[in-house]
Amino acid sequence: MTTQGGGYSPRIKAILTAGQTYYIKVSGNSDSQSGSFTLNVVNEGTTYFEDFEDTVFTIPFTGDWVRVGAGYGVGWGFRSKWSLPQGQTSQTSFKVTVPAGITNAKLSFVYYLSSEPNLDNFIVTINGVDVLKKSGFISYTPFETALSSGTHTIVFKYQRTSSGSNSGLAMIDNVIVIGKGISVSTA
Ligand SMILES: [Ca+2]
Ligand SMILES: [Ca+2]
Numbered sequence: 001m002t003t004q005g006g007g008y009s010p011r012i013k014a015i016l017t018a019g020q021t022y023y024i025k026v027s028g029n030s031d032s033q034s035g036s037f038t039l040n041v042v043n044e045g046t047t048y049f050e051d052f053e054d055t056v057f058t059i060p061f062t063g064d065w066v067r068v069g070a071g072y073g074v075g076w077g078f079r080s081k082w083s084l085p086q087g088q089t090s091q092t093s094f095k096v097t098v099p100a101g102i103t104n105a106k107l108s109f110v111y112y113l114s115s116e117p118n119l120d121n122f123i124v125t126i127n128g129v130d131v132l133k134k135s136g137f138i139s140y141t142p143f144e145t146a147l148s149s150g151t152h153t154i155v156f157k158y159q160r161t162s163s164g165s166n167s168g169l170a171m172i173d174n175v176i177v178i179g180k181g182i183s184v185s186t187a
Contacts, residue, residue: 015047015176044104045180052076052173059175060186063092065156068171077112077173080158084168093155093187096177100149105179107154108144112171113137119162122170125155140173147179153187 004011016022026037050059052067053076061078068079081090098105113122117136124132124143131145158170177184 015049015178016041017047017049044178045102046178046182048175048177048182048184050078050175052078059094059177059184061092061094062186063156064090065092075173077171078175079169079171082169084158084160086160086163089157089159091155091157093153095151095153095185095187096147097151097183097185098147098149098179099181102149102180102182105147105149105177105182106144107147107175107177108142109172109175110140110142111138112140112173113169115158115168115170116160116162116164120158120160120168123155123157123159125157126152128153147177147182155187 004013024037024039026035048059050057050061055067064081065078066081067076069076078092084090096105096107107126111122111132111134113134114137115122115135119135121133121135123130126145126147132143156170156172158168160168
C-alpha cells in the first residue's frame with residue numbers, strides 16, 4: 001500500500017487480489033465526522049506478488065537466495081546466501097514475458113542492504129543491464145522499473161569483493177510484477 005498527499009486530501013493506493021473481500025473504514029478526525037471519498041478500482045492487468053510470508057512462491061525464483069524471518073523489516077523476506085566468501089556472487093532470478101503492445105508493465109520490490117560501502121554490491125539486472133546498483137547500509141527502500149514488451153531475465157545479485165567481514169547481505173521483499181497478459185517463468 002502506498003500513500004500520497006496528506007492534509008485534507010490524502011491518497012492511498014493498494015494492490016487487490018481477485019477473489020478477496022476488502023473493507024474500507026473511513027472516519028473523520030477531530031470534530032468533523034462527515035466527508036466524502038472516491039474509490040477507483042483499476043485493472044492494471046495480471047499481478048504476480050510475492051511477499052515470502054509462506055513457502056509457496058508465485059514468482060519462480062531460482063538461485064541460492066533463501067527465505068529469512070523477522071529481523072530485517074517486513075516479516076519474512078528473501079536474502080542472499082549466508083556468509084558469502086570474498087569474490088563470490090549470490091543470486092536469484094526469474095523471467096517475465098510482456099506481450100507486444102503492452103506499455104505499462106513494471107517490476108517493483110523493496111530492498112534492504114548491509115554491505116561494505118563501495119566494495120560489496122547489490123545489483124539488479126534486466127537482460128544483463130544494471131537497473132540498480134547499491135552498496136553500504138540501506139534500510140527497506142522501494143524500487144520500481146518499467147518492463148518493455150518481450151522476455152526479460154531479472155537477476156538479483158549480491159556480489160562480494162571485500163576481504164573483511166562476510167556478514168553482509170542483500171534482501172528483497174514484496175516483489176511485484178504487473179502488466180496486461182504478462183507471465184513469469186523460471187530463468
Ligand atoms: Ca508466497
Ligand atoms: Ca515479507
